[in-house]
Amino acid sequence: MASTPSPHTTHLHSLISSSINHNKPSNLSFFHTSSNPSSFKLIHSFSTSFSSTISNVLKTADVSLSRDLNGVVSTPKPTILVSEKLGEAGLDLLRSFADVDCSYDLSPQDLCAKISLCDALIVRSGTKVTREVFEAAQGRIKVVGRAGVGIDNVDLQAATEFGCLVVNAPTANTIAAAEHGIALLTSMARNVAQADASMKAGKWLRSKYVGVSVVGKTLAVMGFGKVGSEVARRAKGLGMHVIAHDPYAPADRARAVGVDLVSFEQAIRTADFISLHMPLTPATNKVFNDDTFAKMKKGVRLINVARGGVIDEDALVRALDSGIVAQAALDVFTVEPPPKDSKLVQHENVTVTPHLGASTKEAQEGVAIEIAEAVVGALNGELSATAVNAPMVPPEVLSELAPYVVLAEKLGRLAVQLVTGGSGIQSVKVVYKSARDPDSLDTRLLRAMVTKGIIEPISDTIINLVNADFSAKQKGLRISEERIIVDSSPEYPVESIQVQISNVQSKFASALLENGNISIEGKVKYGIPHLTRVGPFSVDVSLEGNLILCKQVDQPGMIGKVGNILGESNVNVSFMSVGRTVKRKHAIMAIGVDEEPDKDTQKKIGEVSAVEEFVFLKL
Numbered sequence: 001m002a003s004t005p006s007p008h009t010t011h012l013h014s015l016i017s018s019s020i021n022h023n024k025p026s027n028l029s030f031f032h033t034s035s036n037p038s039s040f041k042l043i044h045s046f047s048t049s050f051s052s053t054i055s056n057v058l059k060t061a062d063v064s065l066s067r068d069l070n071g072v073v074s075t076p077k078p079t080i081l082v083s084e085k086l087g088e089a090g091l092d093l094l095r096s097f098a099d100v101d102c103s104y105d106l107s108p109q110d111l112c113a114k115i116s117l118c119d120a121l122i123v124r125s126g127t128k129v130t131r132e133v134f135e136a137a138q139g140r141i142k143v144v145g146r147a148g149v150g151i152d153n154v155d156l157q158a159a160t161e162f163g164c165l166v167v168n169a170p171t172a173n174t175i176a177a178a179e180h181g182i183a184l185l186t187s188m189a190r191n192v193a194q195a196d197a198s199m200k201a202g203k204w205l206r207s208k209y210v211g212v213s214v215v216g217k218t219l220a221v222m223g224f225g226k227v228g229s230e231v232a233r234r235a236k237g238l239g240m241h242v243i244a245h246d247p248y249a250p251a252d253r254a255r256a257v258g259v260d261l262v263s264f265e266q267a268i269r270t271a272d273f274i275s276l277h278m279p280l281t282p283a284t285n286k287v288f289n290d291d292t293f294a295k296m297k298k299g300v301r302l303i304n305v306a307r308g309g310v311i312d313e314d315a316l317v318r319a320l321d322s323g324i325v326a327q328a329a330l331d332v333f334t335v336e337p338p339p340k341d342s343k344l345v346q347h348e349n350v351t352v353t354p355h356l357g358a359s360t361k362e363a364q365e366g367v368a369i370e371i372a373e374a375v376v377g378a379l380n381g382e383l384s385a386t387a388v389n390a391p392m393v394p395p396e397v398l399s400e401l402a403p404y405v406v407l408a409e410k411l412g413r414l415a416v417q418l419v420t421g422g423s424g425i426q427s428v429k430v431v432y433k434s435a436r437d438p439d440s441l442d443t444r445l446l447r448a449m450v451t452k453g454i455i456e457p458i459s460d461t462i463i464n465l466v467n468a469d470f471s472a473k474q475k476g477l478r479i480s481e482e483r484i485i486v487d488s489s490p491e492y493p494v495e496s497i498q499v500q501i502s503n504v505q506s507k508f509a510s511a512l513l514e515n516g517n518i519s520i521e522g523k524v525k526y527g528i529p530h531l532t533r534v535g536p537f538s539v540d541v542s543l544e545g546n547l548i549l550c551k552q553v554d555q556p557g558m559i560g561k562v563g564n565i566l567g568e569s570n571v572n573v574s575f576m577s578v579g580r581t582v583k584r585k586h587a588i589m590a591i592g593v594d595e596e597p598d599k600d601t602q603k604k605i606g607e608v609s610a611v612e613e614f615v616f617l618k619l
């Protein structure tokens with residue numbers, strides 16, 4: 001039996017090997033391209049190995065190492081396509097890490113043609129990242145970065161299905177958008193744009209452009225998020241009475257700004273000015289329509305720096321013509337740019353800007369840096385704090401869960417290999433034993449990794465944190481979780497993880513519990529994932545290399561017999577553990593092996609008279 005390496009080394013090795021062994025040809029390996037992984041000095045720091053684990057979770061990086069003629073290992077740079085103008089500071093940051101292709105104004109066809117050569121795509125609001133784009137990417141694109149807030153131009157469902165992470169830059173343009181909202185509000189109230197245009201046309205129309213004052217007027221802020229609350233704060237400074245409608249905003253946040261949260265109806269019935277700051281979603285699509293305009297105070301003034309699609313634009317023209325809406329100031333449109341003959345744009349009571357809300361120098365530099373950091377981080381395998389279609393897992397949680405993440409995937413991978421081929425897996429249960437309060441144990445990562453371990457060996461799909469739940473659902477696989485509180489140290493997040501697969505046949509009957517479920521259980525010991533239970537049998541082997549599970553009559557000499565057969569075939573045993581339920585009845589041998597025993601060797605093991613069943617499993 002091999003001696004146990006130092007926990008730290010083995011921990012690192014297990015983290016690395018998990019990313020190496022589990023890569024598929026279509027998803028280039030993160031660390032090496034050699035056929036002999038052990039020939040590499042792969043890891044020199046914990047942070048590198050840690051990032052490999054995270055990459056394994058996200059599989060966002062397509063960063064293979066290669067050797068030059070002198071054998072020096074180098075990492076080919078990823079390629080990032082930037083399809084709309086981005087601030088220089090962000091571009092510099094991207095260029096220090098990747099080959100950056102700034103191709104603005106691409107047609108949808110050109111975008112589809114380019115995308116399969118890119119690892120990441122950075123867009124603003126002008127690029128439609130459709131399902132066709134993800135299909136055309138042929139699995140290469142790993143991250144879409146939206147340099148701004150609204151992600152309605154990205155098909156999130158398609159991104160998720162293709163395992164592509166979407167990140168945005170949610171904070172850097174908030175003030176710019178709020179300032180633009182206020183600029184539109186005040187310039188509309190005083191007819192600044194119209195008066196300016198008329199003067200430039202040689203006119204001097206003082207009585208035509210008498211405006212309205214804003215002080216004392218009621219402003220309804222629709223959507224009390226980052227931009228909405230900043231607009232509210234500024235409007236208070238102008239002496240306006242501010243109310244807000246937002247079904248998800250906490251009342252105390254509104255109170256802190258001196259704003260009353262009211263219902264949608266109350267907001268639109270009582271406001272003199274209505275400013276829109278909600279996202280465009282199926283629920284908000286055309287929420288301002290003939291019906292809602294009819295309920296508004298006659299002469300209301302409307303500002304939209306959110307998304308054009310929240311307004312039925314034809315209905316707005318009607319409301320302007322009838323005088324329900326006295327004026328509108330619009331930065332955003334259903335179709336951008338709107339048609340040149342748009343009645344709305346041409347309407348004399350409408351002030352328009354070409355989607356300039358985020359367009360200040362300061363905001364654009366900020367957004368560019370924010371998105372560049374998010375995209376580079378994601379390509380490096382870090383979980384993003386601004387992920388839009390994946391759970392945001394704080395770094396401290398992630399670092400604590402790292403070895404359990406590896407354990408979870410290996411248990412999934414082992415469990416599925418115990419299922420007799422052809423049995424459809426429908427129901428998997430993951431049981432976590434932990435001393436921690438179930439509410440403080442975030443298991444999304446672990447569940448995703450169990451799912452990955454189960455699905456990847458039996459499908460072509462690369463599973464990651466983004467698409468794990470979706471892929472399971474697609475395959476009709478129900479993954480349930482149970483958390484059991486145990487009386488151990490809460491210092492460790494998880495005491496053990498058990499994976500059960502129900503209603504299937506097993507090729508290793510000893511892995512079945514009394515309830516007929518295949519069950520395997522593991523623990524992290526000294527940072528190393530271990531298999532600790534197979535069905536009702538206790539074992540204790542480090543989850544590295546490959547594994548032979550062998551059930552035999554519990555009698556002397558069995559270890560020697562099987563060990564000899566493996567030795568004769570030059571198969572190196574790394575770990576071995578024997579477990580039994582009752583003395584001298586049946587026992588299970590769990591043998592870690594470095595090489596895969598050939599068919600002949602496996603046959604010989606099966607022929608040992610006391611061996612009742614055995615199975616070879618790849619980790």
Ligand SMILES: NC(=O)C1=CN([C@@H]2O[C@H](COP(=O)(O)OP(=O)(O)OC[C@H]3O[C@@H](n4cnc5c(N)ncnc54)[C@H](O)[C@@H]3O)[C@@H](O)[C@H]2O)C=CC1
Binds near residue numbers: 173224332356
């Ligand atoms: N014109 C421009 O250049 C810019 C436009 N925007 C747009 O402004 C909008 C708001 O951005 P942020 O404040 O940063 O986002 P946010 O996510 O901080 O705020 C949005 C708020 O809308 C609320 N909301 C969701 N559904 C709602 C509904 N049915 N009714 C009322 N409220 C609802 C949410 O609860 C949230 O509080 C987004 O659509 C964004 O795309 C943002 C920046 C620049």
Ligand SMILES: O=C(O)C(=O)COP(=O)(O)O
Binds near residue numbers: 150
């Ligand atoms: O951040 C947003 O939601 C915006 O609308 C800004 O859009 P832009 O990046 O200027 O095309």
